[in-house]
Amino acid sequence: MTEVETAERHKSKMEKKKAARDKIMAAKTETRGLVIVHTGKGKGKSTAAWGMALRTLGYGRRVGIVQFVKGKWDTGERVTFEKFGDQCVIEAHGEGFSWESQDLERDKAAAARAWAAVTTMMADDTISLLILDEINIALRYGQLDAAMVVDALKSKRADLHMVLTGRNALDEIIDVADLVTEMTLVKHPFRSGIKAQEGIEF
């Protein structure tokens, strides 16, 4: 094939892709707040939620973050979010990583406090994006009642986007979500003996 033929073939392929894409985009009309789930064993579940927060903050809108696992956060995230002052509301609850905790009743009490913060933020219509960080862990370990969470998601304000993160999302949560992404681990440096490091792992 000559170079001209290659270029022609490329052009024709791209034209077809563009036509298909334009057709799909034209069919989309409804705008509403979404229930978004980031799950899976891979990295990036919370991090992609921070990226969404960054975007929403850039639009001048308010973001709420409720943390269901204590101690997961670090200085980097905190410092950046604090730069946005009152535009970003953070509530930290929970009791450490699940494997650090060995007391179900204490975990349930912490999850209940985190959930109270969620309901308060859901009622605050100045908040556009609400991130329930690691809530899937709390649900999976029975620290929080799934039916209660599902009911709340179903009855949320139409203009509110909610992001639920954490591995092992329950089927009930997937069912009620509009957008679910599974982060899958393909390759991980822990396997080759590299330790967790600032800015990357935490």
Added chain:
Amino acid sequence: MTEVETAERHKSKMEKKKAARDKIMAAKTETRGLVIVHTGKGKGKSTAAWGMALRTLGYGRRVGIVQFVKGKWDTGERVTFEKFGDQCVIEAHGEGFSWESQDLERDKAAAARAWAAVTTMMADDTISLLILDEINIALRYGQLDAAMVVDALKSKRADLHMVLTGRNALDEIIDVADLVTEMTLVKHPFRSGIKAQEGIEF
């Protein structure tokens, strides 16, 4: 099973998980800059990179971003990153979404300009995190030479973290990466007729 037995079983399970985790963490010793790839058809590839940027910026370190697909970015991201002034260096190149472009030579020229920006930032040792946004697209469409990119990744500064985003990452790139996450689409609102919206899709 009584409530006491349930609590005991939970405690024993969590103790075992914690012991296994502690053992793994103790074996990790090396600290070095990673080559990280976010790929797959799901959402969150670039967004998780922004989340990493946010964390790195919070530590007071500098972030470089080179954009290989023009027009993908929007106001939200820009405004937030601009808040960090000189701590964040952004170079936008590329020629629109791949399906918008029907001219391979023009795309190659844009990719070459983007790559020149990458090599400059790789040489700048004040930059801790370098994000090559949508470079996988440029590589997949033959706009950029894969061998050249692989060589550069292999010879990067030891303290530099690099993140390569975009679907359809080439095998050569996966091979050279330390950490690869595939974002898999489980459920998507486009399928149910909801259009792309500010702060979520763009």
